[in-house]
Amino acid sequence: MIEFLSALDQIMSVAHLAYLITGVLVGLVVGIIPGLGGIAGMSLLLPFLYGMEPSVGLGMLMGLVAVIPTGDTFTSVLMGIPGSSSSQATVMDGFPLAKKGQAARALSAAFLSSMIGGVVGAIVLSVFILVARPIVLAFSSAELFMLTLLGLSVVAALSGANVFKGLAACGFGLLIGAIGGAPATGEFRFTLGIDYLYDGVPLVVVGLGIFALPEIISLLVQNRAIASSPNKLGHGLKQGFKDVFANLPLVGKSSVFGSLIGAIPGLGGSVVDWMTYSFAINSSKDTSQFGKGEIRGVIAPESANNACASGSMIPTILFGVPGSGSAAVFLGGMLLLGIQPGVSMISTHLDLTYTIIWSLALANILGAMFCILFTRPISLLTYIKFSVLTPIILTLILFAAYQATRSLGDFLLLGVVAAIGVMMKGANWPRPAFLIGFVLSSGAENYFFQSIQFYGYSWFTRPGVIIIAALIIVGFVLPPILKKKKLKEKPEQLKDENEDTHVKTVSWADWAIIATLAISGTYALIDIWDSSTLTKAFPIIAIAIVLLSVIMVIRGYIKEPHKKIAASLTPNLVYILGFFVIAYCYYLFGFISTTFVFSLLFLRFIAAATYVKSTTIAVCLVIFLVTIGKVMNVDFPEGIFDPYLLGTINRFI
């Protein structure tokens, strides 16, 4: 208790507050710019960090780590680009809300729920940290495997009308996630002999390709502003707050759930938002608006991801095993400050631990306040004609993708995934199901293998395993029963809705996806056939899911009459081709010089902006890139021209 209060006293000192706010501001910037994670933030704070008083340094780091999932909401909602992996679910409804002209509402709701989530997370952390050790140790590889299954079970909720499409997409995600070294043997699978694929496929690139690029391309094809009804901005802010208060139970549940999932090392923050998102769907009376701009779809993941950041501090502090990417950064920072994580953080350094927790709560509050302050001016961005924003967004996306492994492969893969994403979007295949499969792939395989190795086949008799299995079954069985009950009570209303979603159509895009899945499934099967059992066991499960689901989908098309429609995706696919060309130019000629030339030409001749406007935007982009490259120590493809360009710029500074 004394430590609790002395830590409060400590963080209220002017020095601590000042550094905390610095951390928060850096964290927000890092969160807003997609692709920058804790790495960039660390490199920015590091010069100050080294040799600093540990409690003050911790405050600054905590400020940074805590608000990354707050700041990234801006890009998720306004541009449809996940600012970081923990905001991918926010895009699902946040971006449609922005398209409806309710960006301010989505943002303010997101920030308020982020704040509540963060504070709840801090409270859970402060109580839990004292008793957490045995609980965290109780989660063995068997329970962790069941948790990944729990994560996969949300695919059902995210799949919408056609479950087999969802399963096929999810299986495909599992398969793509299996590219690279097999965890059990280290043997390489599906690498096609390409160096880039040996390490597996980066999450950032898949996220951007499957969600962001298809959205952006379809907006570009329509070429209007992101939002079409500006009049609603007026009361958007207040409406967002009201939404949060109207959904307080959802906020509370998501926050507690988020912080508990975060506390388990190995599951990671990138699924918790999807799990709470599907939870929001399952617990809603009316699910028709999800994916089209349902505010609950923003509130749930946003409460969860900040809480998850707090929760992931538990294994980091107690065991020195980071629970998430940003926790890894925090761990590195702790070591640099000369603080060793471990049991001693509770026995002898309890004051420091509480400094971390207080800073966490305060950072969440400050971060959300700063964001709310800027919500209105920033959300006005959505009323600009989209073609004007295109070069900026494209630069951000390429920039973000390139930070994954810093090779041309990032660009190429982005284009390939985007092509699949465009078709999935056009034919209404559930993209989240694909992403969930992808994210959980390595964990599912790893923990399954480990639990069998450690426990033999008795692992499923463990009480923890049985409890989680029961949860999964309840999750599957309960919603249909409730729906049936509702159908009995109010048959009319639900029937209408059902008929709406039951207009069955099939287009060439469907067939293209089916062909892609079938071909890659078959190829994968041939590729893996001769490998050792442990290498091929998991991929074969994934392949089986893909191929069987594809067969079921085709069977559905044959059995029930589907209306044949022509998916008008041709312009979108032309843009994808264009994307490959542009991306290669970015790589070949240099990122910064191509940004300048491309933006200038695009704005002037395609967006038909004035020369003055085009030049201004292009110059601003260059300034932004040069600054960020310098200050945050970020790399760009150098290409042919950039060295000269940077040399010239350096001479003038």
Add this chain to the structure above:
Amino acid sequence: MKKISKIIGASVLTFGCLMALPAKTLAAEVPSTINWTIPFGVGGGTDVWARFIAPNLTKNISGNPTVVIKNQPGGGSITGTNLFYKRAKGNGEDILGTSASTLFPFMLGDQRVRYNFDKWIPLMASPTGGVVYIQPEFGVSSADDIAKLDGVTLPFGSQSPTGLELPVFLAFEMLDLDIKPVFGMKSRGAGRLAFERGEAKIDFQTSSAYMNSVVDLVQNNKAVPLFSLGILNNEGNIVRDPAFPDLPTFEEVYAKKFGKAPSGMEYKAYRKFLAAGFAFQKVIFIPADTPSDIISEYQKGIQKMLKDPAFIKDSKVQIGPYQNVMGIDAAQYLNDAITVSPEMYSWISNWLKTKFDYNL
């Protein structure tokens, strides 16, 4: 007269300048910014090591250059090291920090490796040690009771057959321990967590991780240390680890159990990978075509750093009580450590195949 003196003065001045100019360029300086490539992500062991050393380099190298750490994760350090091999400029601007997982794939002929150590000179190497420990449930209180473990299957959480644990696996095998490896641990820390959960029965940690996370377990009777890997002394012999003077080395335990010193190809391979993975665990490299006076500036700076009392004090905490190796010694030993004879290579690849069903 005045004019002439002016002309002479001007000529002298010009001449002087011309003389001074090449003199200045000849005495090459370490650039004001050094890019230090770390082929790992932020917050990992090598990253923290580099971030600990970087400000000390700045302090001790003449001109106090800014050291910028460039993380280039991927491929377990192979990606970043390949890029460095391809791109690094030999003007003193670029240096590289490596770890055991950079050396092992090279020694094992991993097909992804595009680098070679012929283009680089090691500036400094930081060694580390490691400790093997087991669950207390087997009634073993020290390595003296190791015979009690005969016939007991010991699950061991490991990253991969060719990771840092490779020599440890060899040690286990020589001691006739029945180890059941469970691969796919994301880090040694994850392996330790499996041990703390009771899933793994035996575990191994490098010195600093052991001191920070396992000593507490030992004190609370949740772990029993068996032996340390020891360290290589200047004569190339393995001696007790100064961080764990009370723990026997692997060699001592082996001698006690079997009444003779370990020998044969298995032990040779153990020594080889122990040297590469632990004696040279972290190395700073510089491209060999860097001008020699820049290299010597670096060497002077590092020498100064290693003598700096503040650095010595901090590095005990950060790296362990080990002597950092530098200069010619490092180059010589490193070269020995990473050269694998064809005979040993085929032995190792055969061993990996039969033991772990792993194809090199």
